[in-house]
Amino acid sequence: MIGDGYAMNKRHYDSEETRSVIAEKAARLFSQKGFAGTSIADISRESGFSKGHIYYHFENKEKLLVYLALETMSSWKERWESVSAGYGTATQKLYAMAHFVQNNYKTPLLQAGQEVASNPATSPETVAQLMGLAATPMHAYYEIFKLGVETGEFGLEESELQTTGFLFGTLMGGLCQHLFTMEAEPLEALFRQSVKIFVEGIRGKG
Amino acid sequence: MIGDGYAMNKRHYDSEETRSVIAEKAARLFSQKGFAGTSIADISRESGFSKGHIYYHFENKEKLLVYLALETMSSWKERWESVSAGYGTATQKLYAMAHFVQNNYKTPLLQAGQEVASNPATSPETVAQLMGLAATPMHAYYEIFKLGVETGEFGLEESELQTTGFLFGTLMGGLCQHLFTMEAEPLEALFRQSVKIFVEGIRGKG
DNA sequence: ATCAAAATTGAACGAACGTCCTATTTTTAA
DNA sequence: TTAAAAATAGGACGTTCGTTCAATTTTGAT
Numbered sequence A, B: 001m002i003g004d005g006y007a008m009n010k011r012h013y014d015s016e017e018t019r020s021v022i023a024e025k026a027a028r029l030f031s032q033k034g035f036a037g038t039s040i041a042d043i044s045r046e047s048g049f050s051k052g053h054i055y056y057h058f059e060n061k062e063k064l065l066v067y068l069a070l071e072t073m074s075s076w077k078e079r080w081e082s083v084s085a086g087y088g089t090a091t092q093k094l095y096a097m098a099h100f101v102q103n104n105y106k107t108p109l110l111q112a113g114q115e116v117a118s119n120p121a122t123s124p125e126t127v128a129q130l131m132g133l134a135a136t137p138m139h140a141y142y143e144i145f146k147l148g149v150e151t152g153e154f155g156l157e158e159s160e161l162q163t164t165g166f167l168f169g170t171l172m173g174g175l176c177q178h179l180f181t182m183e184a185e186p187l188e189a190l191f192r193q194s195v196k197i198f199v200e201g202i203r204g205k206g
Numbered sequence C: 001a002t003c004a005a006a007a008t009t010g011a012a013c014g015a016a017c018g019t020c021c022t023a024t025t026t027t028t029a030a
Numbered sequence D: 001t002t003a004a005a006a007a008t009a010g011g012a013c014g015t016t017c018g019t020t021c022a023a024t025t026t027t028g029a030t
Helices: A016-033 A041-049 A052-055 A061-084 A090-104 A107-117 A126-134 A135-151 A162-176 A186-203 B016-033 B038-046 B051-057 B062-083 B089-103 B107-117 B124-151 B159-176 B184-201
Strands: none
Touching: A016 A052, A016 A061, A016 A107, A016 B107, A061 A090, A061 A107, A061 A126, A061 A135, A090 A135, A090 A162, A090 A186, A090 B184, A107 A126, A107 A162, A135 A162, A135 B016, A162 A186, A162 B159, A162 B184, A186 B051, A186 B159, A186 B184, B016 B038, B016 B062, B016 B107, B038 B051, B062 B089, B062 B107, B062 B124, B089 B124, B089 B159, B089 B184, B107 B124, B107 B159, B124 B159, B159 B184
């Protein structure tokens, strides 16, 4: 209790937990039913808090999605960097990424983001924020392929680095769409086979 | 004018054209904005026909989407079979497929179908119809890889045939999502590179 | 114990939604 | 030319939507 001079302005009445419950339920709903397909009433019912209270924590529906997408992506990046450090070769990192994506990448949420971004009625500011999101995983993929070329694991031209990362990301994203409908084991096999095809398809020495 | 005994019951007052205009515009809207994100008013505005008239041609919004998805897929199959006959090797067919998909595959529409199918409020009959749709392109992909194995172009186990087709389809579908946001040329390059990676990644002789 | 601040509710709003219904116009057959 | 049929428009319906707001309960500091 001594020395509480300044840091005491932290407000821990904890409606922080409420906020995170709302965020969690909203994320799942947006992922499963899309942005337009999810109503505030849905989020209210699922989270157990009133519609009005959702607006106490989030300015509006659009800002809620943006918040979710941003938070998801920044946490994704941190976690991947931690995982990535445990693997040495690009090939290993690629397999690790596939496994990581299956368990962490909330692609459907980013899809909801794309839904919002492609709506002409959406504010340019929101669009800009949402479009920047795809850059995070793309950069991570790019880094792996760049490493692979440097180590000689992969035989890619400089110009193919970006596009290969893009294609790998597209495939990862596509597979994630089946997260809610397929069982984990066969889906994991598909993730692994994806990596195998890419590794074989671009390996050095032609 | 002679011999009009029976086939005369064909009604060609041609509101058939109207129907197809509505269908066309609705398909583009569902593709771009999703099912929930597209209103009947949107379709009315875009097609130039009144809201009420849309219900003259289609029972309701859900049936309209099902009709579009079904029609799109059956026409897709016919056209592909016609194109496919012009190419001899599995590798050639794969490149042809990528090009064909970019110009014909209305993947976003099937995504809208998935959106509807995953909604618990959707009738089981509709769900069943929509879920069967993905089978059409999957079978076409499967046939190509099967051919490739038979000719020795590809080195795949029997058990990998289905999954490889599935992965190729996932990648094609993912790339189609960029049809509305990317320019045609760079997108075509991505389609081609996809095929290259697959062909190299699974070719015979290891 | 008291009181201001924070958290939370529930009702109310206008707008937009899917659908339906009644005209009105256009087409076809007689 | 006329009358039935088909095509089309436009508005009315009940509902649901996102959002706001005044009222209430809970919390933290004094």
